[in-house]
Amino acid sequence: MNSLFKYELLKIAKKRMNIVVVLVSLFLTLLFFIMPVQNYISLERDGRQVNGAAAIQLEKEYAKKLEGTLTEERVAQDIKEYQTLFTNPKNVLKDGDKVNLTDENYARYVLPHYSYLKMIDEAFLKPQVTDNGLTVLRDMRLENTAGFYQARADKVKSYLDIDYSDWKYSNQEKQFWNTKNSQIETPYEYGYHAGWRSLFQCFELLIVSIIAICICIAPVFAGEYQSGADSVILSTRYGKSKLIKAKISAAFLFALLVFLINVLLAVGIQLYAFGFEGWDLPLQILNVTIPYNLSLLEAAMVCILILLLVSMGMAAVTLLLSAKLKTAFAVLVVDVLVILLPVFLGLSGTNGILNHILMLFPYMAVQPVFPAEYTSYFSYPFPGLTVDIITMRIIVYVVISAVCIPFVGRAFKRHQVQ
Template identity: 80%
Template sequence: MNSLFKYEFMKIAKKRMNIVVVLVSLCLTLFLFILPVKSYISLEKDGSQLNGLAAIQLEKEYSQELAGTLTEERVTKDIAAYQALFSNPEQVIKDGNQVLLKDDMYARYVLPYFSYYKLIDDAFLEPQVTDNGLTVLRDMKLGDTADFYQARADKVKNYMDIDFSDWKYSAQEKAFWHAKNSQVETPYVYGYHAGWKSLFQCFELLIVSIIAICICIAPVFAGEYQTGADSVILSTRYGKSKLIKAKIGAAFLFALLIFTVNLLLAAGIQLAAFGTGGWNLPLQILNVTIPYAFSLLEAALICLAVLYSVLIGMVSITLWLSAKLKTAFVVLVIDVLIILLPVFLGLSGSNGVLNHILMLFPYMAVQPAFPAEYTSYFSYPFPGLTVDIITMRIVLYVVICVVSLPFIGRAFKRHQVQ
């Protein structure tokens, strides 16, 4: 069995086309994950622009000024300081009914800390409303305290009560999400976290390496049909037993190794450039309403679990198609359609059922479920049980893998030799 496994693995790994595909995928990973580093922009307080590593270093300095616990007292004080910028007539200009800071004042006192102010501002916004101008912070009336965390709780409740055309949250789902939110610890701790934020934004790019892996393993069975080797294999002593297991095992090992190399390259580039600072900070500093009680590192590890589950699911589907179909090309066409179907159909604002299906397809599944309200609170209600989207994705692709394995061998054994 060991010799068969080794032979099948080397057969995949040494194939010239596969070597080219793997090298191309590594080059694309290198390019796609270096690009956010090279294009990273930060502005100095005099308005001059820095790019790349210099901009990242400047961002660290700004974040260090803000590092600390977001108590109600601190949030209230910071909102008051922001509003005070508008009280000096020499620092503002009027644009119709709007009072805006002059460019130099904005560049000096707001822009370097915009992400921090935006985090606070978002808690006071109505659900599904954006405010890139921080007008809520500017216009809100402060009492003894800003009630930052109460505003966050009210926003979550209001989001749960929205009627999204043909679907809405059931009482069961509301109870589920409120229970999750109760586990989120407050007050939050703020600090530098640019590396993890960038990583979450880039995780979906690893779908390229999954597609590359599917290209490499598509001919595992279909290639034998095309060359006519199936007639020889199926007539040998182990052609319908050990050899099939060796082919499946070799394909999975190849996929896991290649994907891990791509992943290490991707994460290594990002974290080497941005640093690992902020790994223990709460996930809520990315979006104040996120209901998961994870640190940034824990959230990243969960994203990896989803990525690997999608990988093994797609490998299983590819091997089953390879065993069923006569050509690797048709296998790849179906794989690409499965992976990219949400791109072609798009998410609907009114069809909740369709969205719940599309969110489980590979292209959507590799995108982190944390940053936005829409994905953070995406769930699948069953009688007596509500499953969040992260768990649903992992379970679905693991089940696909487990269920597919017996059918792969069966399809190859039942193949009619021409």
């Protein structure tokens, strides 16, 4: 078995086309994950733009002044300081009834802390409402505290109470999400976290590695049909038993190695450039309404786990197709359709059955559910049980792998030899 396994693994790994495909996937991963580093932009307090490593260092300096616990008193004080900027006539420009900060003062006092102020501002907004100008913070009337965490709770309640014709949460789902939200630890800790924010924005680009895996293992069985070697293999002593197991094991190990190399490259680039700081901060600093009680590191690990399961699930599907279909090209056509189906159909932005299905396809499944409200609160209600989108994706791809693998060998053994 060991010699067969090694032979099959080397057969996949040494194939010239596979080497090219893996190298291309690594190049694309390098390109996709280094671009956010090179294109990272920050502004000096005089409005001068800096890019790349200099911008990241500047962002760290700005964020260092904001580190600490977000108590109600601190949030209220920070909002008051922001509002104070508008009380000085020298800081503002009036356009009719509108009062805005001058470009110079906006660059000096707001832009360095914009993501922090935006996070606070979003807690006080109604669901599906944007306020890029931070007008809510500017016009708030404050007492001793800001009511930041109560505002978050009220916003979550309003989101769950949405009652559109095509979107409505059942009482069971509301109870599920309210229970999850009750587990969120407050007050939040805040600090520098640019690397983790960038990672969540880029994780979906690892779909390239999944496509590369499918291309490389598509010929594992179909290639034997095309070459005519299937008749020889099935007539040998171990052709219907150990050799099939060796092919399946080798394909999965190859898929795992390709995936891990791509992930290590992607994560390594981002965290080397941006730094590891912020790993223990709560996920809610990306979006205050996120209902998962996870740190940024824990959330990143969840994303990687789902990416891994999707990779293994698609490897299992590809092997089954390879055993069923006569050519590797036909296998890849089906794979691409399965992976990219949500792109062709498009999400409708509703809570319908079709969206619940499309959200489980590979292209959507590799996209982190944070920080968007739409995906953060996406759930699958069953009688007496509600399953969140993260758990559902894990279950689906574990089941896909478990169901497909036993049928791979059976399909290869029972196919009609030409």
